[in-house]
Each structure stands twice: as C-alpha cells, then as structure tokens.
Amino acid sequence: MAPRPMSMTVSTGGQRGGFAALVTTLPGLIISRFLILFGFLAFWEFASDRLVSKFWVSSPTRIFHLLVTWIGDGSLWPHLEATLTAMGLGYVIGCAVGVSLGLALGFLPMFRQVIMPYVSGLYALPKIALAPLLVIVLGIDIGSKVALVAVTTVFLLFYSTLDGIRDVDRDLVQTLRLMGASRSEVIRKVLIPATLPWIFTGMRVAVRYSFTAAVVGELIAANKGVGYLIEANAGLYDATGVFAGVFVIVILSVAMTEVLTRVEGKKAPNH
Amino acid sequence: MTAMSTVSATPKIDFSGVSKTFHVRGQEVQALQPVDLQVRKEEFVALVGPSGCGKSTLLNLVAGLLEPTSGSVTYDGKPVSGLNFRVGYMTQKDTLLPWRTVNDNIGVSLELSCRSTPRAELKERVAQMVDLVGLRGFENHFPTELSGGMRKRVALARTLIYRPETLLMDEPFGALDAQLKLIMQDQLQKITQHQKMTVLFVTHDLAEAIAVADRVVVFSARPGRIRAVRDVPLDRPRDIFKVRFAESFSRLHEDLWDELKDEVVKGTDV
Numbered sequence: 100m101a102p103r104p105m106s107m108t109v110s111t112g113g114q115r116g117g118f119a120a121l122v123t124t125l126p127g128l129i130i131s132r133f134l135i136l137f138g139f140l141a142f143w144e145f146a147s148d149r150l151v152s153k154f155w156v157s158s159p160t161r162i163f164h165l166l167v168t169w170i171g172d173g174s175l176w177p178h179l180e181a182t183l184t185a186m187g188l189g190y191v192i193g194c195a196v197g198v199s200l201g202l203a204l205g206f207l208p209m210f211r212q213v214i215m216p217y218v219s220g221l222y223a224l225p226k227i228a229l230a231p232l233l234v235i236v237l238g239i240d241i242g243s244k245v246a247l248v249a250v251t252t253v254f255l256l257f258y259s260t261l262d263g264i265r266d267v268d269r270d271l272v273q274t275l276r277l278m279g280a281s282r283s284e285v286i287r288k289v290l291i292p293a294t295l296p297w298i299f300t301g302m303r304v305a306v307r308y309s310f311t312a313a314v315v316g317e318l319i320a321a322n323k324g325v326g327y328l329i330e331a332n333a334g335l336y337d338a339t340g341v342f343a344g345v346f347v348i349v350i351l352s353v354a355m356t357e358v359l360t361r362v363e364g365k366k367a368p369n370h
Numbered sequence: 371m372t373a374m375s376t377v378s379a380t381p382k383i384d385f386s387g388v389s390k391t392f393h394v395r396g397q398e399v400q401a402l403q404p405v406d407l408q409v410r411k412e413e414f415v416a417l418v419g420p421s422g423c424g425k426s427t428l429l430n431l432v433a434g435l436l437e438p439t440s441g442s443v444t445y446d447g448k449p450v451s452g453l454n455f456r457v458g459y460m461t462q463k464d465t466l467l468p469w470r471t472v473n474d475n476i477g478v479s480l481e482l483s484c485r486s487t488p489r490a491e492l493k494e495r496v497a498q499m500v501d502l503v504g505l506r507g508f509e510n511h512f513p514t515e516l517s518g519g520m521r522k523r524v525a526l527a528r529t530l531i532y533r534p535e536t537l538l539m540d541e542p543f544g545a546l547d548a549q550l551k552l553i554m555q556d557q558l559q560k561i562t563q564h565q566k567m568t569v570l571f572v573t574h575d576l577a578e579a580i581a582v583a584d585r586v587v588v589f590s591a592r593p594g595r596i597r598a599v600r601d602v603p604l605d606r607p608r609d610i611f612k613v614r615f616a617e618s619f620s621r622l623h624e625d626l627w628d629e630l631k632d633e634v635v636k637g638t639d640v
C-alpha cells in the first residue's frame with residue numbers, strides 16, 4: 100500500500116541547556132509530563148481540607164481508594180459494561196443506518212431532493228434534546244441510551260457518506276459508463292470505492308461522539324452506567340464518587356483516542 | 371478513391387455543420403465554428419491546432435458526452451444521441467481509478483457484464499497490454515505511484531484492451547519522452563491496422579500527426595474551424611522510426627507547419 104508519512108522530529112539547531120534539552124529525549128519527555136501530573140495531584144492533596152473543604156473537592160488519595168474498592172468488589176464492571184454496550188450497539192446501528200441512508204440518497208437524487216429538508220431539520224436539532232423523549236418511549240434501561248447514541252451516529256455517517264458520493268470525480272463515472280458499465284456497475288466499481296475513505300472518516304469521528312452520547316444519556320436518566328454512577332454520587336453530594344466516575348471516563352477516552360490514533364496512522368489513504 | 375466510395379458511401383463519423391458554443395456563467399464561449407469533416411471506416415485521422423481551438427470538444431461530441439449547438443454528428447449514418455458505446459475514449463485528463471492497481475485499472479472494462487470475460491483470459495489480456503505499454507514490474511502499483519507518462523500508458527492500455535471499433539485519443543503521448551513516443555506510435559499503428567480500427571487522434575506534435583495518420587486536419591485558433599486537410603502520402607505499414615526522413619514527409623511537414631504557425635501565434639495572443 101501507499102507509504103506511511105513519517106512523523107518528524109524537528110531538532111532545534113543550536114545547543115540549548117536545561118529544560119529544552121530534557122524534553123528532546125524520550126525519557127526526559129515522559130519525566131516532565133509525569134512531573135506536571137504529580138505536581139497537580141500533590142497540590143490537590145495539599146489543598147484539600149486546607150484551602151477548600153474536602154466536601155467539595157475530595158482528594159486524590161480518597162478517589163484512588165474508592166476506585167480500588169470499586170475494582171476490588173467488582174461494583175464498577177456492570178456500569179462499565181452498560182456504558183460500553185450502549186455505546187457499541189448504538190454505534191453499530193447508527194453506522195449501518197447512516198451509511199445505508201447516505202448511499203440510498205446519494206444514488207437516488209430525486210428522492211434526495213424530496214427528503215433533504217426533513218433530514219436537515221432533524222440534523223439541526225441538538226440530539227440531546229431527544230433524550231427525555233427516548234426515555235419515555237424506550238424506558239430508563241439501556242435501550243434509550245442505545246437509541247441516543249444511534250441517532251447521534253446516524254447523522255454523522257449519513258452526511259459523510261453523502262458528501263463522499265457527491266465528491267466523486269464525474270469523469271471517472273463517465274469513463275466507466277462509456278466502457279459500457281451498467282448503473283449498478285458504476286455504483287459498485289466507482290461510487291462505493293470512492294466513498295469508502297469518507298465513510299471511514301465518519302466512523303472514526305463517530306466513535307468519540309457516541310461515547311459522549313452514551314454518557315450524557317446516562318447522566319440524564321439511567322439505572323446503570325458510568326454516567327449514572329456520576330449522577331448518583333452527585334445526588335448523594337459525594338464528591339469522591341463523582342471524581343472517581345469522571346476519572347473512569349477520562350481513562351476510557353484516553354484509551355479510545357489512543358486506539359483511534361493507531362488505526363488512523365495505519366490507514367494511509369491511497370489517493 | 372472512386373473504388374472506396376462505391377464500397378462504402380457512409381462515413382464512419384460524419385460532422386456536418388457542427389458548431390459548439392458553451393455558456394459559462396452568463397458568458398458565451400464559442401469553441402467551434404461550423405465544421406464539416408468525414409472520417410471513413412478504418413481511417414486514421416489526426417487533428418492538430420492551437421490550444422483551446424475545440425479539438426477535445428470534437429471528440430466529446432463523437433463520444434456523445436456533448437451535444438452540438440448546431441449541425442449534426444453521425445456515427446455509422448446515425449446521429450449520436452446519448453453515450454456512444456462503439457468508441458473507446460482516451461481522454462486528455464487521465465481518469466484512472468485511484469484505488470485500483472495498474473493491472474486492475476487496465477482490466478476494468480473486461481469485468482463489466484456487457485463483455486464479461488473468463489478470469490484466465492482477462493489475466494492474459496491484461497498481461498499482454500502491460501507488455502505492450504512497457505509497464506512490466508509496475509502491475510501492482512497504484513496510479514499515485516506512477517509518473518505522468520506511465521499513467522498515460524495505463525490509460526492507453528485500458529482503452530485498447532477491449533478493442534473498441536473506434537478510438538478517440540486526446541494527446542495520448544504528450545507526456546512521453548521522444549524515444550518512448552516513437553515506440554508507442556509504432557505499437558498503436560500495429561494494433562489499429564491489425565484490428566481495423568477507425569481513429570481520431572488529437573496531438574500538438576505535427577511530426578507525430580504525419581507519422582501515424584492517413585489524413586491530418588489543421589484547425590484554426592478558437593473558435594476552431596478547419597484550416598487545412600492533407601492526405602499523408604506514405605504507405606502502410608510504415609517504419610515509424612524512419613518515416614521522418616522520407617522526402618514526402620518533410621514536404622508535408624513544411625506545408626502543414628505553414629498553415630499551423632499563423633494559428634498558433636493567433637491562439638497564444640488571445
């Protein structure tokens with residue numbers, strides 16, 4: 100496949116002492132990053148109950164202990180599972196429906212002209228506003244979260260697919276038509292391959308959105324999930340629980356971003 | 371000539387009073403003044419003329435990608451309406467499929483259901499074409515990994531592989547070096563003779579036009595009209611590599627250059 104672009108390290112020509120020299124080496128970089136984190140946590144620990152009441156800000160050690168307890172007694176897993184399931188299911192459904200709709204409207208311009216105002220109207224609506232309605236219709240269980248994630252994802256995939264089809268070089272289509280390709284052959288051999296990079300881009304972007312949608316859905320109304328965990332602890336005015344929940348979300352986001360960056364690095368587009 | 375006209379009176383391609391005017395953002399651009407030109411079956415006609423004089427437009431009309439503003443274009447005696455599937459068109463811009471390798475680009479027409487080809491035959495014909503255009507070793511490269519001239523050769527192979535009865539070629543060898551150009555001209559002559567193809571061939575290179583064609587048509591600067599038509603008095607098969615040194619070649623070259631040079635000057639100062 101196409102060569103992968105190399106990431107470049109720009110070296111600053113002249114000799115620089117101290118900090119600049121430290122961060123140009125990999126261990127140095129890691130140490131400096133760690134120092135920032137450590138400094139922040141140390142300050143937090145110090146400030147807790149000295150500068151601000153621990154009722155509001157808890158403290159890193161307390162949060163750490165709570166996390167260890169959650170993991171130790173296994174009470175975290177059902178929540179984690181609920182969030183990831185809602186996100187995963189909603190994402191898959193949303194991608195499938197979004198891509199299908201995008202392809203269908205892309206291939207049927209007449210249909211697109213008729214239906215587009217409705218689609219744009221729905222797109223303009225902040226999807227979160229649908230959450231209460233989804234809870235009423237689908238209940239407080241995971242179903243309403245799956246639906247919220249799916250609705251969010253559908254539009255992202257729909258628009259990237261449609262944009263992809265509209266961006267296809269008309270000359271390529273004409274070339275194949277002149278060779279005698281049928282309509283369905285033009286779709287299979289030109290439109291779909293040309294649109295795939297757009298679909299992949301949409302799918303990558305949608306991962307982050309569907310995670311957010313799942314958590315927000317749980318914050319609004321749920322009986323399980325990491326979002327629910329935060330919301331429930333907030334209801335009890337338990338800052339430690341809230342921070343621990345937020346920490347779990349941070350870890351998940353970082354992990355997801357890492358995975359996505361890896362995938363993006365591998366997927367060098369070949370045109 | 372008299373024998374010819376009794377055998378087949380209908381020309382393969384017949385432009386009669388064909389003109390074309392484009393409307394671009396409220397402005398009218400006349401690309402072609404009325405053109406009359408007949409291309410006989412199995413004839414090889416080269417079109418030369420300054421940039422923008424409407425050569426590509428003329429090919430687009432034959433392919434059915436455009437409709438004339440006035441006059442008519444007929445193919446085998448029937449007016450061209452809609453796409454003309456009898457022609458193979460190698461356009462000026464190469465339109466390779468970026469996600470397909472050289473091999474897969476060349477073979478694409480044989481995958482279509484209208485001429486579905488057994489896998490083994492497809493592979494063999496693709497390999498022949500790869501050899502013909504000298505791209506062995508690059509079969510599995512993607513278009514972005516090729517030079518401009520290599521891409522042109524892929525486009526050529528892709529057009530020749532399905533053996534259309536008429537070839538429309540728009541500056542097919544423009545991006546090649548002088549050596550390779552001769553080799554490709556030679557191959558083209560062999561194939562078109564062997565398969566009795568009719569060819570409409572656009573080029574900027576007058577010597578190339580004379581070397582490959584039976585007839586050379588010189589166009590005026592935009593809006594294009596036919597300024598001169600000359601038969602090429604060279605027998606076939608020609609030795610493409612030596613034909614340039616023939617006396618009749620240089621006489622025709624000089625003659626056509628006299629026609630062309632005024633137009634090129636006009637064409638450039640518009």
Ligand SMILES: Nc1ncnc2c1ncn2[C@@H]1O[C@H](COP(=O)(O)OP(=O)(O)OP(=O)(O)O)[C@@H](O)[C@H]1O
Nearest residue numbers: 392394399401420421422423424425426427428592
């Ligand atoms: N699709 C189009 N829309 C508008 N104007 C066009 C279009 N195609 C061609 N023209 C105009 O028609 C004229 C002739 O164009 P054409 O491409 O036929 O020239 P050409 O002889 O092939 O030139 P070149 O040798 O540079 O390829 C040009 O002035 C161009 O601006």
Ligand SMILES: [Mg+2]
Nearest residue numbers: 425426462540
């Ligand atoms: Mg042109």
